Amino acid sequence: MIDPKLIRQDPKAIADQLERRGYTFDLARYQALEAQRRELQMQTEQLQNERNAQSKDIGRRKAAGEDIEPLKAKVGELGQALDAAKASFDEVHEALEALLYELPNLPAEDVPAGNDEDDNVELRKWGALPAFAFQPSDHVDLGATGVLDFEAAGKVTGARFVVIHGQLARLQRGLTQFMLDLHSGEHGYSEVYVPYMVNSTSLYGTGQLPKFADDQFQLAGEHGYFLIPTAEVPVTNLYRDEIVDYDRLPIRHVCHTPCFRSEAGSYGRDTRGMIRQHQFEKVELVQLVAPGHSWQALDELTSHAEAVLQKLELPYRAMQLCTGDMGFAAAKTIDLEVWLPGQSKYREISSCSNFLDFQARRMQARFRNPQTLKPELLHTLNGSGLAVGRTLVAVMENYQDGAGRIAIPSVLQPYMGGQQQLDLRD
RNA sequence: GGAGAGGUGCCGGAGUGGUCGAACGGGCUUGACUCGAAAUCAAGAGUGUCCUUACGGGCACCCAGGGUUCGAAUCCCUGCCUCUCCGCCA
Known part of the structure; x- marks a missing residue:
């Protein structure tokens, strides 16, 4: 939440800043x-x-x-x-x-004003778009051999779920392993395993509640726990009501979890394929840092997510979100969008945000300032590194050979028993 | 599922109705001693919040929420969590 003292001091200024992101205070x-x-x-x-x-x-x-x-x-x-x-x-x-x-975070000063994703600003592009000698298929058609089975998922559960078979399921697992290994081995993140259900206090802490209850899956029964919409919730809340020593900073965690989202309000969107599902795998990066280090941390965190795409040799672009497209708690967000030949579009595959002290204030996540010896609020950040389901889609579509096979990116081959390609008909 | 014990400050741990924001020990900060460090000695220090330009003062906080009382860390109720024993079980 926004510092109440700041609001008291100059409510008009706060209202003006919130107006930038389309919120009327x-x-x-x-x-x-x-x-x-x-x-x-x-x-x-x-x-x-x-x-x-x-x-x-x-x-x-x-x-x-x-x-x-x-x-x-x-x-x-x-x-x-x-x-x-x-x-x-x-x-x-x-x-x-x-x-x-209920007040969203104040957008950082350098965030461009805008209403929706059309006003986002491209920061950079990486990688050459693949040239195909044939009309590239999308992942749904590629998986139609049965390896991606939406019908079965519909029978077992309902819409917006998928069943993945065989080598493709293994490839998704390999992607997950690869990302975890990269971030923990080379980027200095400590791997953590967390509950996939959280209590409502945790969701208040990171900002999903009280405003976005409709986006969550809540379990019936005495506990009323929620399925996590992202690992951000349990991982960041690890530090709720804690005062951490300064020399433990920055705290960096990488965490793989499934994510559960009701996708209320997006009924007509992305109904085809596994772009928008109620359940998907994600590897999440979370950082808690001293204030003053968070902007640099955002750049680093974003580059860590980009490293995954670069090593997989998937073309992408980095977009700075405009004020109107940012999430509730974010002061600044950079989205990474991967190229999907099947749609001839860039699609979001990672979202990296600096929340400043907005979440930390809700959670009372603090550190002890070594100079003053007083507790102060941390800054929190997170980003997908990456959304695994969408990465699987991107690999399928970018590495297809037009004959029912997909090449396995070299960094993934160790996770696939050394195989160089995967036959979707097997 | 049954039975029992317990949740106090950064940590350990006293405190069973008033002068307790809380003994004692550790850790921490500052000073003394020292070439420096260790040890020792002395002093200091909780967190949040409100009023105040400031000086300063008030209020709250001993797991959480209710209750009893002029007054609650202390008594009662509910919930949450931890531990022990029995049963069951991946």
């Missing part, structure tokens, strides 16, 4: 609530002060053997006034908190 409502909060809080605390003082006095007089009954009655009345004041304060305070929890 209800200034009048905020200012009314804030004025009430201030008044009621001062009143409540003063009453509390009085009650505390008089109760202590009772203690003293009792010890001295005095008659305390009249005093007890008097302080009892004070207590009732206090309860009433406190109830009003709680109500206003809660409303104010709710308002603040």
